[in-house]
Amino acid sequence: MSAHVHDLVGIGVGPFNLGLACLLDPLPEVDAVFLEARDDLAWHPGLLLDDATLQVPFLADLVTMADPTSRWSFLSYLKEVGRLYPFYVRESFYPLRREYDDYCRWAAHRLGTVRFGCAVERVEHDGELYTVHTRSGETYRARRIALGVGTRPRVPAGVEGVLEAGGVALHSADYLHRKAELQALGSVTVVGSGQSAAEIYHQLLAESPDHDYDLTWLTRSPRFFSMEYTKLTLELTSPEYTDYFQRLPATTRENLLREQRSLYKGISGDLVDAISDLHYQLRVAGEGPRTTLLTNTSVRSASWDGRTHHLALHHDETDEPFALRTEGLVLATGYAAGVPAFLEPVRDRLRLDEQGRYRATCSYAVDLAGEEVFVQNAEEHTHGFVAPDLGMGAYRNSHIIAALTGREVYPIEKQVAVQSFGVPEHLREASA
Structure with missing residues (x-):
């Protein structure tokens, strides 16, 4: 077993953990490594139709909403591959899915912290550190874990077989x-x-x-x-609404997610x-x-x-x-998040609800201490329908990095929406 201790081991390299790797890249104080089971990155390869586009603008790339000056931005990718002007002439904010897939692969292969062919078999904790064991026999020790294993295809009840x-x-x-x-x-x-x-x-x-x-x-x-793409409705993807949603009772959140299906x-x-x-x-x-x-x-x-x-x-x-x-x-029945089997040895360290789902904090931590294990796109029931939205990635990663470093490395927007969610404080005071 290696004696080296990482600050963070990321498990799974999809867009969200890949974005975390990109945002950590210029931070020498954070020692991180990211493990991907596959031999190469492939983003929904079975749905990369030639003319299919993202449903979010190019600004929802791996880094821009946290750091628009980052060398890992989609525009930097376009410049390097010689397609910046053609993209400009195209006059569409929405990249093709195929080029977004290529952009992610471009970033993953240039980062020094991504390891392909590293399927995680189990995660253990020795009372001080997490030990991540891979099927190939490698082990990685870390103070913290970032789970970006993605979601799995959902099959409706009654047709499982x-x-x-x-x-x-x-x-x-x-x-x-x-x-x-x-x-x-x-x-x-x-x-x-x-x-x-x-x-x-x-x-x-x-x-x-x-x-x-x-x-x-x-x-x-x-x-x-x-x-629905109307501007005031899109404010439901704002930090204020996410904070408001987290404070609602669980039953209210479940009802809202059903009612908001047309939004996502x-x-x-x-x-x-x-x-x-x-x-x-x-x-x-x-x-x-x-x-x-x-x-x-x-x-x-x-x-x-x-x-x-x-x-x-x-x-x-x-x-x-x-x-x-x-x-x-x-x-075409969607995807669902779950707790992977490799976490079973540390299940007693995780915050889970009565349905066995993660109970994520405002910093996306799901361990009992609230500072060791973070999730990416497994918190829809606690944070709202924006959890799988690519535009949410940089915002969530800004929170995770702040928890890792103890400082707000990337400024986190606190007020975006023009509308209020819940009862505004000045009206609450006026009615007292």
């Missing part, structure tokens, strides 16, 4: 890897309400004239709703319109489309009979059960 049952059934995370298999079938069904479902449906619909499949899109939502789980308005326009274009061209779109539809169960998937469905508004047979099935 469908991906292993046989046939062509997959989560949207694997879409591009198995797209050719889907398009060789006679029928394909997409299940989901958000951006990924819409992007997959749009691409399959656009390419349907070159193939021979029926295409169905099912969503539980009452409509194919677009995300909807479809971009441009894509909704593009799908409608594509339907019209295909009709004019006399090429169909052979497609069905169904809202208010829940998938209750799914089974594989060796030839087709049988979906037991329920129309939630008419309270009517019905069924669908499909050869191909794509579950």
Whole structure:
């Protein structure tokens, strides 16, 4: 075992821990290392469609919202790869997903603190330090841990076994890897309400004239709703709202997250319109489309009979059960965070709620002491729907770095919104 002690070991190198590594890079007083199980960084490789863009502006990169002068910014990347002026001429704030993926890889390979091929097997604590054991036999000792292991594909209750049952059934995370298999079938069904479902449906619909499949899109939502981008609504991503959300009772937070789905789980308005326009274009061209779109539809169960998937469905508004047979099935049903198994030896040191989820502090710490183990994108239930938002990364990392160093290295915005959340102090005093 190495005698060297790091100030921080980051486990997982997605955009959030990668952003932390970038922001720590100019701080010699913090000795950090970041471990990634994969041999290279790949950001949602199964969804890197050629024309897909981020749903946040380029300012929501790894570092800019904390340090706009950082050499790890998206604009620095564009300058180095010779694409700064083309991006300027393009006149869009929203980078392509493919170039964001390349940008992250660009940063990861230039940082000296990222280690690839280091899958963590278990984390232990000896009463003083954490010891991180990897499958390859390496160990890393550290005073603190930053968990950036990401989220895992979510499969709805009742259909948990469908991906292993046989046939062509997959989560949207694997879409591009198995797209050719889907398009060789006679029928394909997409299940989901958000951006990924819409992007997959749009691409399959656009390419349907070159193939021979029926295409169905099912969503539980009452409509194919677009995300709301009005400016006062976007203030719900502000530091003030995050602080307000944390102080609410747990049941209130859960109810709010359900009500706020259209703010972060909807479809971009441009894509909704593009799908409608594509339907019209295909009709004019006399090429169909052979497609069905169904809202208010829940998938209750799914089974594989060796030839087709049988979906037991329920129309939630008419309270009517019905069924669908499909050869191909794509579950664009989102992702969920969880506590990884490698933390089991230190589970008694973590703050967990009655559902086994992290109870994160305002500095994103989840250990009992509130200063040793930090989480990235596993605190939606405590901090609000912005947890998975790329624009949240630099803000969260500024808090984590302040906890690590005992000082506010990167100034943390305290007041952004023009509106008040909760009862303003001056009105509370006036009513006393």
